[in-house]
Amino acid sequence: MKYLVIGFDDNTIYDRKAVELLNKYHMKGTFFVNSGTLNDSGFLTAGELDVLFEGHEVASHTVNHPRLKELTNQGIKYEIEQDFELLKAYSKQDIKGFAYPFGDYDKQVKDMAKESGVLYARTVKGTKKFDRPKDLLEWHPTMHLTGMAWDTNDFDRVRKGFHFLLDKLEEFLEDYNGELLHVWLHSWEFKNDVERWDMLERFFKLVSNEEDIISVTASEYIEEISK
């Protein structure tokens, strides 16, 4: 079986549009949320997390999006555990997963994540591969949606990155042993840019048309491979 896991970081209002698109193609997303920015201008509200993310997964991204390597052990644990607690209350979901803000972590941070009961912790280091993760607390995704071409107005770079993703999708389908295409992004990269949203929709359409690929949340994937 082949799986697609797609993760969206930072809980901006553009996640609403992402959910709408995912639902349209009967796909599932994993949303990494900072409880500290909820209700701020441009961000989701705490009150909408339960209904908006029904059928999707809410995961933690710390309370305040700090560079965790710069914090004390106590500070790291607070950022994770407090976020888990608040997100559980808001979303009415069991929170299991986590993504390191800025992809910033070291052994200490990883140990604290483990102590805080994190099931998996995603990094931003693209492997360009389709393998099963070796270490769930250092879960390297396959790639950023546009190969890290984000926060840029250079649309050529974005388009190039996206074509790289489409090539990767082909490669994934042809790879007999390829198990997981794991993509991450921030919906704020798209803002109200129709061309970028069309790109994302094109990807969703391609994936949903492939009978060999099932779209799952990050923790559903882990559940599947733990059977």
Ligand SMILES: [Zn+2]
């Ligand atoms: Zn982030």
